[in-house]
Amino acid sequence: MINFAKEFLGEINFFEMKDTTIREAQGLVDEWIRTIGGRYFSELTNMALLTEEVGELARIIARVYGEQVSKKGDLRNTLGEEMADVLWVVICLANQTGVDLTEAFRNSLEKKRNRDRDRFASLRGETVSPQS
Helix, strand or coil: CCCHHHHHHCCCCHHHCCCCCHHHHHHHHHHHHHHHHCCCCCHHHHHHHHHHHHHHHHHHHHHHCCCCCCCCCCCCCCHHHHHHHHHHHHHHHHHHHCCCHHHHHHHHHHHHHHHCCCCCHHHHCCCCCCCC
């Protein structure tokens, strides 16, 4: 497990967060876990928690943007709160498995740029010559 807080950030003030980078977010979560939370849950537990949080996000999306009708209490949390909860657990999993999300995201974006360069050309009104 990488100690992102100490390795990348030094002293952290949770209340002075403005535009937080992915790496800084990993450090903030790590610092919170170490100083307030006590320890990380196991990877398997965090995977189950991630599934739960995604379900809560899906509930809001289904009721606000889909055909589901909300019941009392369904929308007590906002879309942003649920997205942040999903992000929190993803960051926990990354921290405890040693994944640098900044680098992983950069690699994923580059992969998509290369793989999908011409894939959506027609949606942009472009024509693509066939590959030889």
